[in-house]
Amino acid sequence: MIAEAGLAALWLAAALAALQLVLGWMGVSSQRTDLLAAVRPVAVVQAVLAGISFVTLIWLFVTVDLSVALVAANNASTKPLLYKFAGTWGNHEGSMLMWVTILAVAGGAVALFERRLNERTLIATLSAQAAIGLGFYAFLLFASNPFARLNPAPAEGQGLNPLLQDPGLAFHPPTLYLGYVGLSVAFSFAVGALVTRDVGAAFARAMRPWVLGAWILLTLGITAGSYWAYYELGWGGWWFWDPVENASLMPWLAATALLHSVTVLATREGLRAWTVMLAVVAFSMSMVGTFLVRSGILTSVHAFAVDPRRGTFILALLAIYIGGALALFGFRVGTVREGSRFDAVSREGSLVINNLLLSAILGIVLVGTLYPLVAEAVTGEKLSVGPPYFNSAAGPLALILVAIMAAGPIMRWRRDDLKATLTRLAGPMLLSALVLLAVVLLAPGIGILPLLGLVAAAGVGVASIAPLWGRNLRRTPLYIWGMVVAHLGIAVSMAGMAAESAFTRETLVAGRIGEEHRVGPYSVRLDDVQPIAGPNYTAIEGTVVARRGNGAPFTLHPQTRNFPSPQTETNEAAITTLLDGQLYVVVGRSDDEGRWQLRLWWKPFVTLIWLGGALVAFGGLLSLIGRVRREMRHAPPRETI
């Protein structure tokens, strides 16, 4: 019965979304206040119902109700409780339900808390939000019902891919989804503003917290996902440019561009049409990220063949939302008033360059990700696009972007002097030159991209603190701090990436127990290999002792885990984090002579990659707090219509 209750709640929520859309539409076009006033409560109730539906599904997963097909396919009674819980969204249907729930809750939050925006624009925004929700509800109810029953119920479920059995990963999708949905709210605001021809600073200020919040969560999600791939796959890499990673990177790139263009719109009333366009693009990227990953089409177009209804549905939704928004943009953008003027050499100018570079990188990633799909759909050729393409195409642009990042924040709005800007950057540029000299002398023969990465990271790291010079630090607004910390984080992350790709040392050997091997500055010895039993796996655990020169030895325990349900084997790397890097150890199989395969990496400063990511997110958080507090203080009394 519980599953049916969940399904009923979902139907009701869908009905309310339809009501919300119709009421909002009529209210906005007829300007009747009674209709407008009815929309907010409907949005809130819709959020509650969607929430009930999702909680029901969680309950079915936690209690392992195998009569529900989705639970049987993705859960097993042997799983630890946390993974039963997280299994709810570890599959296509559950993740879609989660998506629409977050969407509804975000809509409810806008309805409850947004008080500054012009009422008609706000209601138009809520209608747009309902329209998006409606598509997702239809998709769930008609093409992927999470509550479908299975008759007869199986004795045991199929479990979950053991690679995914990891606490960090359990909360990785929700983080990204929250980010995607934040961008959908930004998109709804853009649509609302276009409908009521109200693209201006007020709209930008209403949209900004959502963009910021989404961007923070995407940053965290990508950082965590990268770290997960690094320690879970046991291949020693931290970014593989695989389609799933790209699917989360593309919304982030779009959101980063949007964040900067919204600032121009909110502060200087410039870049109006461009900002609206970017909001549409960012949301499109979220949809692409959500659907392409979950539908499996990224692995092969054949995934559509197995379930054509789902595939067609997805395409139709993409066509309606993105096509509709772009058409609305085409019709309405002509009526958007001219923005303010600015010079090419100015803060706005640097932000425009930032936006262009981000868009170009986004284009490169998008093409690289979709090319195999399109090629397969058109010619039937199978191919894959690998890291060489992405690194050589996007790497140089990313370097230029980071260099611009040093100059942008210290330029004046409207008009600045090029010479003065360069003078202000003298210190960072000097430092960059010194780093260049030092690296070329001490580590000749490193690649050009890592070299430039180190140089740029050093210069930008110093330059990013420049906006704080000569300010009273106690009175500096929080959002300035946020910008400084986030930009510093980018430099830190870049330094980590460059150091990792330039200085990593790798040793791959088959060693007997007790033999010493060297990797970078460490000597490593395999002392023992023992079978152990985990909660739902068995494993072989190596005991590896490492020491640096004459320092104190420390022990690592890499494992090879074997899961019975479903039958899989995973390599659990053992990683020790030291002040100047990480020692990364993977143990493989033994051969018939009693030797064990050992793969050892010494990765200097690799942790900076994720530390930088965390700093970027923290900077975003500071900025968000600062902006929201400021808005609260300056909130105008609510206008009565």
Place this chain on the structure above:
Amino acid sequence: MRRLLIWLPLGMFLVFLVVFAGGLIKPEGRVIPSKLVGKPMPAFALAPALPGKPGLSSAELANGQPHLVNVFASWCVPCIAEAPQLRQLAEAGVPVYGIAIRDRPEDLQRFIERNGDPFRAIGGDPNSSVQIALGSAGVPETFIVDGKGIIRKQHIGAINPEDVPGIMSALGDAK
């Protein structure tokens, strides 16, 4: 000029969409139009997946009778969903043969006890080699093989009740 720029994003998106949809919705598209259809069954000889039940080899599929070969596994949920249809086909006299992918006898035994046993023989394919040779991308999949051992039809995914007539008519054509 400006007008053009305004409509450009929509144009680009539509072009992309058309290319994409065109590639996907081609009639019967490139959608695994199994190249094996019309070709003989690849040669294989599989050991019995269950004690007390015969295994399966490609040779015995070329005995002059049409057969239905079902690629399945006890760990596959859609396989449970299609079990009633397979039983229905078996009761109608269709010779149904199974290939169990990466399965264990005890799991398979439980699967048969719960979902019935339409199979005349089940070959065990512990490492998916026959599955690959058949060009089958997942489980469940069903092949109709005629009396000469030529594959006449490949059905991808579970056999739903509405698919049964199509399967029956394909079997009739394979006679």
Place this chain on the structure above:
Amino acid sequence: MALKAKNQRLILALLALAAIVGAALLAMSALKDQAAYFYTPSDAKKDHVETGRAVRLGGMVQKGSIERLPDGVTINFIVTDNAETVPVTFKGIVPDLFKEDSGVVAEGSFQPDGRFVATNILAKHDERYMPPQVAGQMHKTESLDK
């Protein structure tokens, strides 16, 4: 420097367009060189893949072909699609799903002597599916004029 706002916007839009189109063109040209095509041994023999280019090779690990070299970390094996074969060398830790008589996808490049040097053996992460490329490609070769 100060342009009319209208022209500013136009220039901005043009710049944006140029950047995106430029990026797309760059991407397309880079793709021509760097998209790793997927080959089965028969395709590789037929199309004659140039040496040194990153490609993917898929098929079955031929029974009895895996040999371990004395260093304990390098293996040689033969990939077959039941029509043609390619000898492969791989140095590293192979995934558990790598067995004789079972499907494999290797990333790497062909050497002048016809041997394929793999930098990576792709593990299958999903219980329910073959590597789709293998599944799809096997038809292609099965249908080669046998």
